[in-house]
Amino acid sequence: MPLFEGLGGIGLINEKNTTVVLDIGTAYTKAGFAGEYGPRIITRSEVKCRETGKNIPLFQYKNENELRHHLVDFIHKLYFRCLLVNPKDRRVVVVENLLCPTVVRNTLAKVLFRHYEVLSVLFVPSHLVALMTLGITTGLVLDLGHKEATLMPIYEGVVVFHAWQALPFGGSLIEKSLSELLLDRAVATTEDGTEHRLSSIMQDIPNRYLEDIKVRTCFVSTLERSSCLQNNKYDRSIEPPPPPPSVHYPLEGHHILTIPGTVRELAAESLFERDQDALTLATLVLNALLKCPIDTRHKLAENLVIIGGTASMKGMKHRILAEVRAAAASEQYCQILPIPSFMLHHPPAKDNYVSWLGGAILGATEAVMLRSYHRDQYLASDVVPDWCNLSFNTCEDRDEKFA
Amino acid sequence: MAHLFQGDRIRLLCSCGLLKPITAIYFCRHCLKLRCGNCVSHEVDTLFCPNCLENMPSTEARLKKNRCANCFDCPSCGHTLSTRATSIQTPSPEDPSKTVARKVYYLACTSCRWTTRDVGLKDQTVATGGWVEQDNEHYKHLQSLLEHYRSVAQQEKLEREKKRFSHRKSSYLSLSDKYSLPSILGRKSLTPLSPFAHKGDVSQTSEMTPLEATAEVEGLPEDIFTEEVVLSSVTTMEQRLSSPEWQPEKTADLYPLHKHILVKRSLRCRHCEHNLSKPEYNPSSIKFKIQLGAFYHVPEVRMVRQVELKTGVETGVQLSLCNPTPHDMTVALLPFVPEASEVSLQKAGEESVEGSSLNTSSLVRVVEIPPERTDLKLTADVALPQGQLILAARDDTAEYDDQDSSPNYKDDPQVVAWRRANKVGVNLLVTPKPDATYVRVGFVLRYDYTNTVATATESRTVTLNIPVMVDVGPVTQS
Incomplete structure (x- = not known):
C-alpha cells in the first residue's frame, strides 16, 4: 500500500499530524491547530480540583505537584474534548509570555513530554509572534491580560528585552x-x-x-x-x-x-489612575520607549500594537492612545521624549487571540521542526532551555548560533 | 454520598502512587499491575456526533473542524437546535398572480426559543443543511502571511543545510559564501531569518503586504452616554467564545453553531502497550471490546457496616472480600507500612521496565511519568486476621441456588466471620490513635491471581500484593 501512495501519501501524513498551538492564559486558554485562522476553542482556564471537585483556576496552586495535576487534567480536556486528536507524537507550539514563571514553564514541559509524550514543544514569545499576524517586524506590543499588562518593544524581529515593562493592571x-x-x-x-x-x-x-x-x-x-x-x-x-x-x-x-x-x-x-509609583498604562509605554535605543523610538511609537482580552473592552484602545499622547505632551516627558506621532495597528483577529494566531502562523512553517525542543532531548536532561537560565543563555552559546 | 462500591471509602494504591477507588482502576493482565487514568496513555478511538450518533472518519473531522455537518447548537444557550417546518405563500413560478404554499425550514431552540429568524437568517427550502457558513474576514491577508512566512522558513532551512556542509569554524563564512561560490543558488539562499536581513532579499520571498498602523482608533459609539443598555441584546462571554473567530457582541449577530463532535477513548498501558480499554466502534453502543477494569480481576473489598469508633478503644470492623474471577483465590491480609510500600513501589517500577522487554519488543521506550506522592498517613492501629483464606470462584448460578452448595472450606473462625458463594467476611480490630478525628487504616491484600493470558508461559498463578486504604469513619469523642 505505501508503494502506491507516493508523494500524496507523504503530504497526507504531514497534514495528519498538524501541530497543536496552545496559548494558556490566566483567565482564558486558546487552543487550535497550526495553519488555521482562528483557535478551535477559547475556554476558561479552570480545572476541577482533584480533592474537592470544584472548579478552580488553573494557576491557583500550592506547590508544583498540584500545578502539574491541574495541567494534566486541563490538557487532557483540551485534547479529548476540544481538539480530538492524539497528543502522542504530535508537535506542540506553546505561546508564552516571556515573563511567565519558570515553574509554570517547566511543569508544562514535564506534563507535555512525560504525560502526553508529545514529539516536540516550541515555546514562542507571545509579544513577538503577535507581530507576525501583521506582517511587520518592529512594534511596541502591549498585552493587556487578566492579571497584568506586559509590554515588550520589538525591533526588527528582536525583542528589546531590557526595556520590558509590566504592571498588575489587567x-x-x-x-x-x-x-x-x-x-x-x-x-x-x-x-x-x-x-x-x-x-x-x-x-x-x-x-x-x-x-x-x-x-x-x-x-x-x-x-x-x-x-x-x-x-x-x-x-x-x-x-x-x-x-x-x-x-x-x-x-x-x-x-x-x-x-x-x-x-x-x-x-x-x-x-489609568497613577499608582504609588506614579505609573499608569501610558507611562508604561513611554518608559519602555525611553529604555529603547534613541534611533528606534520613532519607529516603535508609530507601531503600537495592543493585544489581550482586556483590550477588547469598548473604548480601551482609543483611551490608551489618548492617554499616551497626553502623557507624552506632559512636562515629565515632553523634553526627554519628543515623539511626534503615535500610531496603532489593527491585528487581523479578535484581540484575545492575536498571539495565538501568530503562533499558528509560525507553527505552520518549517521553523517548527528546526527550532522546537525535542522529546528525546528533554528526556535526557529533564530541563527546558530558557532565556533566564544561564546554562543555556551564555556568550558561547550565542556565538555558536551566529557563526 | 452512598456509593455502590464505596469508592469514597475504600481505595487501592495504584502502581503510579495515587489512591483510587476500584471503579477508577484498571488491571493490566500483561504487566500484572494496577493502572489508573493517570498512568495510562489515552488515545482517540472513534469520532462521532452526539446528536445524530453518526461516525465520522478522522480525515473528515479534520476538514469539518470537528463539527457535525447536519446538527446545530443554539448559539444563545447551547442546546441542540431542532428543524421546524412551516409553509409560506410564494408567487407561483408559472403564474405570478397566483400564490402557492411552499414548505420552508428554519432552526429553533426548544429550550430558549431562539430561532434563526430572530437574527434575520433566511428560511431554507431543504430540511437539512443549506445554511451559509461564515467566513473569516481576514482570510486573504492571513493566507498571504502564511505563504510568506513559510517561504522565509524554507529559506532558513536551506541556509542551515548549506552551513552544515560548509566549513564550520570559518568566521568569515558569509563572506566566503558570497565571493567564492559562483552559483546563483548559493547567493539566493543567503537570505536568513535574521533580523538584520537586507531589505532587498524580501523580494525573493512570496508577496505579502504588511498592515499599516493608523493614527486614529475607533472610539466609543456616540450614543453610549445616553442610550439605555438592553441586556438581552448584548451577548455573554460564553456566547461570544462559542464562536471564537467571530465573537459576536450583539445577540443579533449570533449564528447557529455546528455541533461539536465527541470521541470514544481507548486506554493503553504505557509499559506493555496493550489495550486496557477499547470501546466498540458503533457510537450508539456503550459496550467495550476490551475492558480490563480492576473490578473484574482484583478481589473487591467493602465495609459491611458503619461502626462507632472511640479513641483508644479496640473496635471490630467487618470487611467483605469478593472474588470476581472464575478461579479460586488464596487471600491474606498483611500489615501496610507506608514507607516500605513506597520503596517497594519504586522497586516494582524498575522491575517492570526490565520485565517489559519480555512482553513487548525492546524497541518500545517507556516514558515514565513523574512519581506521585500521596499522603498515606494511617490514623489507627489495626489487628489483621492471621493466616490465609480461600475465596471461592465466582459462579453466576450460585445466586439462584436455594441451599448453600459450596464445598466446605476448613475455615478458621478467627479469620472468617461468614462465607457466602464467592464472598467472605473478615473481622479487623481497629484502635484509633489518639488525636485522630477520622480513622483510616491500611493493609496489603495478598492474593493468588490466575493469569488468563494465553501466551503466559510461566506459572499460571501469580501472587500479587495490593495496598488497600479503608476510611473507616469519624471518631466519636468519649
Whole structure:
C-alpha cells in the first residue's frame, strides 16, 4: 500500500499530524491547530480540583505537584474534548509570555513530554509572534491580560528585552474596582420589591457575575470625561458630566441589581489612575520607549500594537492612545521624549487571540521542526532551555548560533 | 454520598502512587499491575456526533473542524437546535398572480426559543443543511502571511543545510559564501531569518503586504452616554467564545453553531502497550471490546457496616472480600507500612521496565511519568486476621441456588466471620490513635491471581500484593 501512495501519501501524513498551538492564559486558554485562522476553542482556564471537585483556576496552586495535576487534567480536556486528536507524537507550539514563571514553564514541559509524550514543544514569545499576524517586524506590543499588562518593544524581529515593562493592571483589577464600586453604590431590589444596598445583601460578588457585568455593561470612558470626573472629585464646584444610563441586571435569580451609570463608566478608570509609583498604562509605554535605543523610538511609537482580552473592552484602545499622547505632551516627558506621532495597528483577529494566531502562523512553517525542543532531548536532561537560565543563555552559546 | 462500591471509602494504591477507588482502576493482565487514568496513555478511538450518533472518519473531522455537518447548537444557550417546518405563500413560478404554499425550514431552540429568524437568517427550502457558513474576514491577508512566512522558513532551512556542509569554524563564512561560490543558488539562499536581513532579499520571498498602523482608533459609539443598555441584546462571554473567530457582541449577530463532535477513548498501558480499554466502534453502543477494569480481576473489598469508633478503644470492623474471577483465590491480609510500600513501589517500577522487554519488543521506550506522592498517613492501629483464606470462584448460578452448595472450606473462625458463594467476611480490630478525628487504616491484600493470558508461559498463578486504604469513619469523642 505505501508503494502506491507516493508523494500524496507523504503530504497526507504531514497534514495528519498538524501541530497543536496552545496559548494558556490566566483567565482564558486558546487552543487550535497550526495553519488555521482562528483557535478551535477559547475556554476558561479552570480545572476541577482533584480533592474537592470544584472548579478552580488553573494557576491557583500550592506547590508544583498540584500545578502539574491541574495541567494534566486541563490538557487532557483540551485534547479529548476540544481538539480530538492524539497528543502522542504530535508537535506542540506553546505561546508564552516571556515573563511567565519558570515553574509554570517547566511543569508544562514535564506534563507535555512525560504525560502526553508529545514529539516536540516550541515555546514562542507571545509579544513577538503577535507581530507576525501583521506582517511587520518592529512594534511596541502591549498585552493587556487578566492579571497584568506586559509590554515588550520589538525591533526588527528582536525583542528589546531590557526595556520590558509590566504592571498588575489587567482584567482582574477592573473586576476588583467594579466590585468595590458596586458594593458602595449599587442598589438591589429583592423579590418583595424592597430596595437594599447591595453590600447589605452580599459581602462579595461572585467572580462570574463581575466578569459578566464588566463585559456586558462597562466601557472605558474618554479622556475628557475622565479628567472632568477627576476634577470633580477635588473641586465639587465643577459640574461632572451627566452619567450614562443605569442598567438593571438580574442577579442570582432573585435580585434585580441596579448598576448606576457612574459605575459602568468608572470601573475601568483604575487602569489609568497613577499608582504609588506614579505609573499608569501610558507611562508604561513611554518608559519602555525611553529604555529603547534613541534611533528606534520613532519607529516603535508609530507601531503600537495592543493585544489581550482586556483590550477588547469598548473604548480601551482609543483611551490608551489618548492617554499616551497626553502623557507624552506632559512636562515629565515632553523634553526627554519628543515623539511626534503615535500610531496603532489593527491585528487581523479578535484581540484575545492575536498571539495565538501568530503562533499558528509560525507553527505552520518549517521553523517548527528546526527550532522546537525535542522529546528525546528533554528526556535526557529533564530541563527546558530558557532565556533566564544561564546554562543555556551564555556568550558561547550565542556565538555558536551566529557563526 | 452512598456509593455502590464505596469508592469514597475504600481505595487501592495504584502502581503510579495515587489512591483510587476500584471503579477508577484498571488491571493490566500483561504487566500484572494496577493502572489508573493517570498512568495510562489515552488515545482517540472513534469520532462521532452526539446528536445524530453518526461516525465520522478522522480525515473528515479534520476538514469539518470537528463539527457535525447536519446538527446545530443554539448559539444563545447551547442546546441542540431542532428543524421546524412551516409553509409560506410564494408567487407561483408559472403564474405570478397566483400564490402557492411552499414548505420552508428554519432552526429553533426548544429550550430558549431562539430561532434563526430572530437574527434575520433566511428560511431554507431543504430540511437539512443549506445554511451559509461564515467566513473569516481576514482570510486573504492571513493566507498571504502564511505563504510568506513559510517561504522565509524554507529559506532558513536551506541556509542551515548549506552551513552544515560548509566549513564550520570559518568566521568569515558569509563572506566566503558570497565571493567564492559562483552559483546563483548559493547567493539566493543567503537570505536568513535574521533580523538584520537586507531589505532587498524580501523580494525573493512570496508577496505579502504588511498592515499599516493608523493614527486614529475607533472610539466609543456616540450614543453610549445616553442610550439605555438592553441586556438581552448584548451577548455573554460564553456566547461570544462559542464562536471564537467571530465573537459576536450583539445577540443579533449570533449564528447557529455546528455541533461539536465527541470521541470514544481507548486506554493503553504505557509499559506493555496493550489495550486496557477499547470501546466498540458503533457510537450508539456503550459496550467495550476490551475492558480490563480492576473490578473484574482484583478481589473487591467493602465495609459491611458503619461502626462507632472511640479513641483508644479496640473496635471490630467487618470487611467483605469478593472474588470476581472464575478461579479460586488464596487471600491474606498483611500489615501496610507506608514507607516500605513506597520503596517497594519504586522497586516494582524498575522491575517492570526490565520485565517489559519480555512482553513487548525492546524497541518500545517507556516514558515514565513523574512519581506521585500521596499522603498515606494511617490514623489507627489495626489487628489483621492471621493466616490465609480461600475465596471461592465466582459462579453466576450460585445466586439462584436455594441451599448453600459450596464445598466446605476448613475455615478458621478467627479469620472468617461468614462465607457466602464467592464472598467472605473478615473481622479487623481497629484502635484509633489518639488525636485522630477520622480513622483510616491500611493493609496489603495478598492474593493468588490466575493469569488468563494465553501466551503466559510461566506459572499460571501469580501472587500479587495490593495496598488497600479503608476510611473507616469519624471518631466519636468519649
